[in-house]
Amino acid sequence: MKKIHVYLILFTAVLIVLSGCGKPIQPNNEASGAKTDVKNDEISIAIFGGDWGGAIKKHIIQPFEQETGIKVNIIEGNSTTTFSRLLQEKSSPTIDIALMDSGISELSNDESVVETIDKSKLKENNSLLPEAFNGSEEKAYGVALGYWGLGIVYNKDVIKNPPQSWKDFWNDEYKGKLTVPTPATTGGLPLLMKISEIEGNAKGAVDKGLDKMKELDVVAYFDGSGAATNLYQSGEASVGAHYGGPTYVMKEQGLPLEFVIPEEGVLGAGSFWHVVKGTEKVEQVYSFLNYATSKSAQEGIANDLYLAPIHKDVDLDEKILERMPFGKDGSIQDLNMPDYNLINEHREEWNNLWNREIIGG
Structure with missing residues (x-):
């Protein structure tokens, strides 16, 4: 994987709002100084903004x-903002716990800016699903806030024949x-990969998928969950892709x-808590993770x-069961989970192809 090029792309995307995340803001001085003071009664945590941030604060x-x-x-x-900061502060992090989505989570592990999760320190470990962790069974590097996914949305007042398939x-x-x-x-490259698969592309190739995507007559492309919501709220778009939570x-x-x-x-995709490599607040970090994975917080x-x-x-x-990303009677195993490591290997290439073939075309 051409990591350097991948990271440069991520840096240029730093102001783009990923699904489920709020607009990036500069950390306040108090948060930036947390590492310097090493106060045992404080901990610095990177989370998303918007509705997600509000729910995380509340629960x-x-x-x-x-x-x-x-x-x-x-x-x-x-x-992306959080990952960029972890790279910049690799030798002396000012963040103790970082929340990041699928794809970026894997990159953070590849770049060694996060620690392996010590499951023995999680009080609820025996009550957690196997899908609670990102990474291998022997080396998990993320513990999930929860899972969500990209599906199909339509306005029933406008669309008379609802879509059932991509x-x-x-x-x-x-x-x-x-x-x-x-x-x-987060859902853009997985959707391109799925369309490519439907069109007969071999794993890791997207040329047929790109050709098919060029045939779409779209009113607009969206580069974040908030942008998608705006399109549906305004009535500009009445059918397409979106994430379940914002739709409901x-x-x-x-x-x-x-x-x-x-x-x-x-x-499918997950949002994962990560222990930042180099944190001096290990006891406090696991105290927080124990609360974040508790039954009450999860509910x-x-x-x-x-x-x-x-x-x-x-x-x-x-x-609430009916609004789970897999439906009322499903489970996390029913989510179509993309190979985010494969996506990361081709992220630069596929971004360039999209910009040239779709945007430039």
């Missing part, structure tokens, strides 16, 4: 602070009403939107963000 950070007396210095940003995006009825993600989002939030607001699990399955995140929980004993009502 994890605030109760954790109240229960332990440990102050959490919050650094808000998207996965292949349906090419229906004449959807011309000029459609939106799909760019490679800047819009539905709660009264928009006539429906979320469809494609015949090929939702393109709160699932209820507010519709993320699939990784605790075996969560108790969710019918409405």
